[in-house]
Amino acid sequence: VPIDMAARTAELEVIRPIVQVRSGPNTVPIAVSDQARLDEGQTIVTDNESRGLLTFFDNSTVQVYPNTIVRLDTLRAPRFGQWGFSQRHNEIGLEVVSGTIKVGVAPQIPTAGPQTDFQVTSPQMVAQLSDGGYFLDVAGEATDVQAYNSPAVVGNVVGGEPVVVRRGEHTRVAAGRLPVPPAAGEVDLIADGDFTDRAAVSPGG
Numbered sequence: 001v002p003i004d005m006a007a008r009t010a011e012l013e014v015i016r017p018i019v020q021v022r023s024g025p026n027t028v029p030i031a032v033s034d035q036a037r038l039d040e041g042q043t044i045v046t047d048n049e050s051r052g053l054l055t056f057f058d059n060s061t062v063q064v065y066p067n068t069i070v071r072l073d074t075l076r077a078p079r080f081g082q083w084g085f086s087q088r089h090n091e092i093g094l095e096v097v098s099g100t101i102k103v104g105v106a107p108q109i110p111t112a113g114p115q116t117d118f119q120v121t122s123p124q125m126v127a128q129l130s131d132g133g134y135f136l137d138v139a140g141e142a143t144d145v146q147a148y149n150s151p152a153v154v155g156n157v158v159g160g161e162p163v164v165v166r167r168g169e170h171t172r173v174a175a176g177r178l179p180v181p182p183a184a185g186e187v188d189l190i191a192d193g194d195f196t197d198r199a200a201v202s203p204g205g
Contacts, residue, residue: 059106068099090116125173146170
């Protein structure tokens with residue numbers, strides 16, 4: 001962690017147990033059935049029934065659906081940033097290895113403290129998110145990204161020109177290919193205040 005940045009944590013709330021947490025590739029996973037505080041570098045793993053909710057230090061959230069692996073790559077905040085003594089931003093970075101998440105990036109209010117740079121990666125793509133809601137699904141050799149009410153900048157991990165996915169649009173990034181042009185589309189993720197089944201979600205049409 002750079003000297004002008006401080007490590008932060010995320011809170012995991014288990015919606016449906018059991019969620020596993022790994023601290024490294026060769027460590028024994030810990031089963032979480034209620035709540036846990038997570039650090040940068042840890043990985044959340046859900047099975048075909050378990051679900052969880054991550055809340056970050058800036059009040060952003062991530063809903064983790066069944067059959068999902070998410071690694072907390074970066075959880076950092078500028079030292080003394082809350083007093084206006086730093087121009088650095090909060091940094092939150094996630095890697096979705098596989099599965100489905102819904103991201104809610106907290107509103108960015110300049111007078112309330114540092115802004116947040118929120119990045120999500122997958123084996124195929126890199127997405128820069130602004131405040132708002134997003135849905136990301138990583139399956140097979142492709143990643144789908146849906147923007148609800150704010151734009152996302154989505155590119156391929158191998159480089160090339162990114163695309164801007166605006167409100168109500170989605171894109172797909174296949175391995176080794178540029179993102180497809182964004183298209184309008186609606187994805188209903190929440191039913192009766194709970195997660196819908198992943199099988200019922202098809203942002204690619």
